[in-house]
Amino acid sequence: MYRYLLLLLVLTISLTSCRNDFEFESNVGNLAFSKDTVYLDTVFTNTSSSTYTLKVYNKSDKNISIPTIKLANETTSKYRLMVDGMAGQIFENVELLAKDSLFIFISVTAQVADTNPSDFLYTDQILFGEETHPNHQKVELVTLIQDAYFIYPGRIQNPDETYTYDELNLGIDEDGNPIRIRGRFLEETNPINGDELHWNNTKPYVIYGYAAVPSNKTLIVDAGARIHFHSESGLIVANNASIHVNGSNSTTATLENEVIFEGDRLEPNFSETPGQWGTIWLTQGSTNNQFSNLTIKNATVGILVSGNDGTSTPTLVMENTQIYNCSNVGILARTGNIEGRNVVINNCGQASFAGTFGGSYDFTHCTFANYWPTSNQTCVVLSNENLSETSETALTKASFKNCLLYGSNNFSLSLIKVGSVFNYNFNHCLIKFIDFSNQFSNNPLYNFSNSSLFEDCLIAVNQISNTPDFKDARNNELIIGENSAAKGMGNYTYSTFNDILNNSRTNPSDIGAYNFIVFD
Known part of the structure; x- marks a missing residue:
């Protein structure tokens, strides 16, 4: 039988070898x-x-x-x-x-x-x-x-054909070793870019590595400027240094006067992709930082605030600032001192705003949403816990007036108190807090009937009541509609400035950064 099979196989091979299937x-x-x-x-x-x-x-x-x-x-x-x-x-x-x-x-x-x-x-x-x-x-x-201005660290070729790049010294780690990151300080008389401490709107800026504002200098960013960061890149504002982002209201869909910080991948598929670049880092001692009409997109952490300048004046003042699609946190402040008006944050992997290690925060007419597609993200975190120190770090102030906290998770607010100094207050805010299992019912931090902590606030205790009626939250369209629970529920005393679209606020005013509109 084996011999017959072998003969059949040989015959089949001989026949197929005569075919010309692959003649081109x-x-x-x-x-x-x-x-x-x-x-x-x-x-x-x-x-x-x-x-x-x-x-x-x-x-x-x-x-x-x-x-x-x-x-x-x-x-x-x-x-x-x-x-x-x-x-x-x-x-x-x-x-x-x-x-x-x-x-x-x-x-x-x-x-x-x-x-x-x-x-x-x-x-x-x-x-x-x-x-x-x-x-x-x-x-x-x-x-x-x-065309663009390119800002990148210098490099020297080594004998083994590798390169040594310029680095910034960020201090010393716990073991006494220097912490370094690839980058360089901006220069006022750069031979290629000219004054790198004044970013204009004539053409975009593309950053490789970390660009740093030197001590005692101020980076000025003009209205309409476009800043693009490569992977693992960002901006550092050093001790005693400042950044002034001077965006203004735009009148067309091109956002001609908005300042935009985003990644350097210009393909449409990357326009809303989180985590493409690092952060805007305001280091300990940076001072007099001002953001106006600024959009930050697709970073790891939108703004990292490490400490404050040691004065009672806010280290960072923000108005008409939008932060979207951060893979970790929109604003991560550690003992920060921040004042914000018309701040909008959405789609962040952990939290939209995290005020940690205590600090002082004052937000008015802000929208803290979070529709990141997981179940453990939140909108606002307040904590005076300091894991690296034995002593507490005081939360001296956390004031939220006419603010909207709402996301896809049941809990839009997380409060972590250690020690005694933990001062916070929500006044005329809409807060999503769906505690089905009553795990926080006996926690005094979430006593929403305590008017000294939550004054005239709307609490969304289920998916139906007190909803914000966002236009399209998952795509960062957070303007509220005429059916929003936030409509007309703000305290007009705090509504002394236009909404984020530069529309006048009426009395009674709406909660959040936007006035309501009638959707098409």
């Missing part, structure tokens, strides 16, 4: 493509794009060989291709089976000087067959190249 004929003009034009999203000058995909189909019943696949500008092109796993710009005799397809991967690194000066578009074509062939086909490639 040269063919031009009968291909189909997934796209007629590949638009590579905006990139900064001299910065590599993401990789984009073009799919090429052979819909015929014959195996074909494409004589050439190449870029029209050939080796001078700034585009890069990968065809069948091979990188290059010109490919010959590319085989494609009947009814099969192949992927072409495309990327680009170009300069503004390479673009059309009227629209800053850099273009090329992928040609299938020579242009002289009457049936040749092509796919267009289009990329917008944007």
